[in-house]
Amino acid sequence: xxxxxxxxxxxxxxxxxxxxxxxxxxxxxxxxxxxxxxxxxxxxxxxxxxxxxxxxxxxxxxxxxxxxxxxxxxxxxxxxxxxxxxxxxxxxxxxxxxxxxxxxxxxxxxxxxxxxxxxxxxxxxxxxxxxxxxxxxxxxxxxxxxxxxxxxxxxxxxxxxxxxxxxxxxxxxxxxxxxxxx
Numbered sequence: 509x510x511x512x513x514x515x516x517x518x519x520x521x522x523x524x525x526x527x528x529x530x531x532x533x534x535x536x537x538x539x540x541x542x543x544x545x546x547x548x549x550x551x552x553x554x555x556x557x558x559x560x561x562x563x564x565x566x567x568x569x570x571x572x573x574x575x576x577x578x579x580x581x582x583x584x585x586x587x588x589x590x591x592x593x594x595x596x597x598x599x600x601x602x603x604x605x606x607x608x609x610x611x612x613x614x615x616x617x618x619x620x621x622x623x624x625x626x627x628x629x630x631x632x633x634x635x636x637x638x639x640x641x642x643x644x645x646x647x648x649x650x651x652x653x654x655x656x657x658x659x660x661x662x663x664x665x666x667x668x669x670x671x672x673x674x675x676x677x678x679x680x681x682x683x684x685x686x687x688x689x690x
Contacts, residue, residue: 541565541587548664548671550688557688558671559594560613563587564659565677572678577617582625582635585613585675586660590632600687601626602647611644615675615682622649622682649684 541563548558563586570576577583585591590612599606602624611626614635629642660677669690675682 539588543589544662546662546664548673550669555596556594557596558599558664558673558686559596560591560662560673561589561594562591562613562660562662563589564661566659567678573617573680574619579618580616582638583615583617584635585615586662588633590614590634591662592630593626598689600685600689601645602649602684604645604647605689606645614638618651620651622651623647624649624682624684647684649682652681652683653679654681655679 543561544564546560546562547556549555550557563584565587573579592610593613594610595606595608597608599608606626609628610630611628612630612632614625614627616623616625624647625643626645627638627642628644629637629639632638654676656679657676660675663674663676664671665674665683666672669688671686671688672683673686
């Protein structure tokens with residue numbers, strides 16, 4: 509009887525440890541470049557017209573453009589996962605018509621002008637899988653200067669069917685027009 513009790517006790521103890529291990533979760537620390545989402549709506553009550561999911565790296569005292577982000581090389585526009593842009597309607601991106609859908613936004617930064625690229629190759633990390641054969645649209649965007657921003661940000665300005673998507677970091681601003689085709 510004593511042996512059965514000991515075996516049952518050991519079995520119960522093992523089951524308890526297993527249950528505790530199964531219940532314990534391991535969570536990663538907060539990412540130093542968290543992801544964010546920005547929406548554009550044609551008015552306050554309408555469903556989204558554009559959605560952008562992007563990583564938000566910080567300047568942290570570094571020289572960004574021309575150093576951390578080299579000029580003349582492809583950049584994922586943000587950090588970690590490549591930035592995804594969802595158009596819920598057909599649009600004119602810069603000067604090129606783009607069908608409703610999900611795209612990755614890349615850029616080739618330069619001092620005075622950037623090339624912005626929409627790619628149909630989605631769910632990618634960084635620029636490792638970038639290939640020009642997936643380019644859907646390319647447009648040029650001028651560089652301007654504005655107030656300092658510590659974290660990379662994407663936003664929209666203007667309202668209605670015409671909107672400007674603004675990429676902002678440090679004192680650099682890149683603006684590209686988007687016309688919603690309804």
